Amino acid sequence: MREITAGEITQSVKELSMSAAYHLGEDVVKALERGLEEEISPAGQDVLKQLLENAQIADEGKFPMCQDTGFAVIFVQLGQEIHVAGGDLNEAIHEGVRQGYEEAFLRKSVCHPFTRKNTGDNTPAIIHIKIVPGDRIKLTLAGKGGGSENMSRVMMLKPSDGKAGIIEYVVQRVKESGPNPCPPIVVGVGIGGTFERAALLAKEGLLRHIGEPNPDPELAEMERTILERINKLGIGPAGLGGRITSLGVAVEMQPCHIASLPVAVNINCHAHRHKEIII
Amino acid sequence: MSDSVVLTPPLKDEDVVGLRAGDRVFITGTMLTGRDSAHKRLVDLLEKGEELPVDLKGQIIYFVGPTPTRPGEAIGSAGPTTSYRMDAYSPILIERGLKGMVGKGARSKEVVDAMVKHKAVYFAAVGGAAALISRRIISSEILAYEDLGPEAIRRLEVKDFPVIVVNDTEGNDLYEQGIKEYAIK
Numbered sequence: 001m002r003e004i005t006a007g008e009i010t011q012s013v014k015e016l017s018m019s020a021a022y023h024l025g026e027d028v029v030k031a032l033e034r035g036l037e038e039e040i041s042p043a044g045q046d047v048l049k050q051l052l053e054n055a056q057i058a059d060e061g062k063f064p065m066c067q068d069t070g071f072a073v074i075f076v077q078l079g080q081e082i083h084v085a086g087g088d089l090n091e092a093i094h095e096g097v098r099q100g101y102e103e104a105f106l107r108k109s110v111c112h113p114f115t116r117k118n119t120g121d122n123t124p125a126i127i128h129i130k131i132v133p134g135d136r137i138k139l140t141l142a143g144k145g146g147g148s149e150n151m152s153r154v155m156m157l158k159p160s161d162g163k164a165g166i167i168e169y170v171v172q173r174v175k176e177s178g179p180n181p182c183p184p185i186v187v188g189v190g191i192g193g194t195f196e197r198a199a200l201l202a203k204e205g206l207l208r209h210i211g212e213p214n215p216d217p218e219l220a221e222m223e224r225t226i227l228e229r230i231n232k233l234g235i236g237p238a239g240l241g242g243r244i245t246s247l248g249v250a251v252e253m254q255p256c257h258i259a260s261l262p263v264a265v266n267i268n269c270h271a272h273r274h275k276e277i278i279i
Numbered sequence: 280m281s282d283s284v285v286l287t288p289p290l291k292d293e294d295v296v297g298l299r300a301g302d303r304v305f306i307t308g309t310m311l312t313g314r315d316s317a318h319k320r321l322v323d324l325l326e327k328g329e330e331l332p333v334d335l336k337g338q339i340i341y342f343v344g345p346t347p348t349r350p351g352e353a354i355g356s357a358g359p360t361t362s363y364r365m366d367a368y369s370p371i372l373i374e375r376g377l378k379g380m381v382g383k384g385a386r387s388k389e390v391v392d393a394m395v396k397h398k399a400v401y402f403a404a405v406g407g408a409a410a411l412i413s414r415r416i417i418s419s420e421i422l423a424y425e426d427l428g429p430e431a432i433r434r435l436e437v438k439d440f441p442v443i444v445v446n447d448t449e450g451n452d453l454y455e456q457g458i459k460e461y462a463i464k
Contacts, residue, residue, distance in 0.1 A: 067429075109344070241460050
């Protein structure tokens with residue numbers, strides 16, 4: 001049994017939250033650069049240039065690339081052979097978020113649903129824990145912004161809707177979202193499972209690097225089809241019109257009930273903020 | 280379509296009626312900030328017939344909740360938040376003299392109608408280009424609702440703050456125009 005302290009977890013989560021806010025992922029930078037080469041709309045090109053410049057300013061100045069530094073969503077892959085000592089795992093993660101958001105001058109964006117009173121420290125974080133083989137912990141922090149999250153949906157399709165119905169639903173959702181989620185977007189699609197599992201699948205899809213297809217050829221094909229159809233919508237960067245509306249689509253799927261076809265669409269803006277560490 | 284207009288609030292009708300969807304505008308001067316909670320408080324006061332803590336006549340409201348300010352800097356990261364959440368509140372503020380709004384994302388028909396009727400304009404700043412945008416903010420002070428933290432009403436002094444006209448006083452919509460031009464059937 002390998003041991004790790006709660007303190008080490010707090011420190012790692014703190015560093016991940018800072019890093020996610022300041023440093024745009026390499027895969028996103030490359031996708032934006034590719035997008036800039038392909039975009040035909042002048043206003044769209046201008047937006048993509050601004051986003052690349054923005055990423056550089058944030059990276060060099062250790063400045064948040066967006067003011068919505070997000071709700072902290074942490075995915076934990078907890079090795080079955082590791083033991084967390086010196087504190088509660090969940091509390092250690094909340095404390096890491098608390099410290100990271102405070103010390104890095106990140107925005108506290110969590111509030112009571114009714115009164116809207118800010119909780120003051122960007123907690124509680126949302127924690128998804130999966131037990132895996134081995135003796136390491138993998139922590140992935142996604143700083144999930146509100147704008148893109150608000151455009152996300154879960155829908156219980158009918159089995160007869162089929163693949164075509166799924167694709168139609170996803171594309172329609174993106175069409176309805178328009179400029180709101182800060183295009184160019186990254187789209188996570190969860191298919192199957194149950195109502196809540198489909199949503200989680202969609203969010204797990206968003207942890208993938210842009211351009212990394214699903215290893216299943218059928219799902220990879222679906223990702224390509226959805227991306228192509230989205231980019232025909234004409235929404236463009238910042239919704240100002242253009243052909244680069246989405247940088248990538250990630251589909252995740254698992255078996256579902258014989259009566260159901262759950263589909264979830266989780267949208268990320270172009271910040272696509274997530275950082276990971278294995279300790 | 281005119282090239283690079285500079286606007287300095289407080290604005291009058293004549294300052295905004297010539298603007299058209301797609302015009303690039305630079306705002307130099309004062310902008311107020313406010314988003315969800317501040318708008319609710321302002322509209323609650325107006326509905327009760329009470330005084331507002333800020334004078335909105337001729338002003339531009341920027342929908343933003345910035346990150347905390349680092350010592351020595353004017354403001355944190357301060358890009359636009361999504362405007363449709365203020366749709367319930369904007370028409371009454373426009374009716375009371377608000378001349379401009381800066382945000383991102385499409386507005387409702389009620390808001391667009393109010394803009395046409397009372398001569399106000401809706402601008403977009405680039406969502407997510409917050410570090411870049413923040414450089415155009417020279418100073419920031421809290422005017423009201425400090426308890427709202429990032430959602431407080433601030434007065435910003437800005438120089439060459441870049442925005443684009445999305446909805447003008449004729450009811451044109453840049454987002455609709457963009458899709459018409461670039462969508463492939």
